[in-house]
Amino acid sequence: MAAHRVGRRQGRGGGSPGGGGSLGGGSPGRPPPSARSPALQRRPARATVKYNRRELQRRLDTESWIDSGLQELYRGREQEIPDEVNIDELLELETDEERAQKLQLILKSCSADPEDFIQQLLVQLKGLPKQQLLQRPSPEDPPP
Numbered sequence: 001m002a003a004h005r006v007g008r009r010q011g012r013g014g015g016s017p018g019g020g021g022s023l024g025g026g027s028p029g030r031p032p033p034s035a036r037s038p039a040l041q042r043r044p045a046r047a048t049v050k051y052n053r054r055e056l057q058r059r060l061d062t063e064s065w066i067d068s069g070l071q072e073l074y075r076g077r078e079q080e081i082p083d084e085v086n087i088d089e090l091l092e093l094e095t096d097e098e099r100a101q102k103l104q105l106i107l108k109s110c111s112a113d114p115e116d117f118i119q120q121l122l123v124q125l126k127g128l129p130k131q132q133l134l135q136r137p138s139p140e141d142p143p144p
Contacts (some may be wrong), residue, residue, distance in 0.1 A: 055129055062087065062124050069117050073110050082106050085121075091130045096122050 065086050074081045085106060090099045102120050109116040 002017050005088075058128060059087070059131065062128060065124060066121065069121070073107070073114055073117055077111075080109050082109075085127070087125070087132050090125060091128065099125065 066087075070081050070085070071078070085103070090102060093099050093102060099122055103118045103121065104114070107118070
């Protein structure tokens, strides 16, 4: 009796205790799963993940760390923060010395000493893979 007061309506749940209006547990108005053709059966709930989540999370953590470090270095002068510290450009460089020089150029407007930030960032970059393109090329793009 209480189930009628909770909001069940005739035709929406079929009035059956399980809530399904059709036999076999399918959605109301659909044939039971056994009556469907094999091509139309449900796909598994899990999808294959193409990209390594751990690497992506590490990259996101590094980007977040860079943002917070820049906020701290440029405290009170947020308009002077560099537009971007491109992790991939840094990873393309061969040595840590080249990376440090590039970072010093990017952070030249910083009045605080960025050496600790640079050294910590170089440690964070170790073992971080260069980001591959995460999107498929569009059909209009020429092949590589």
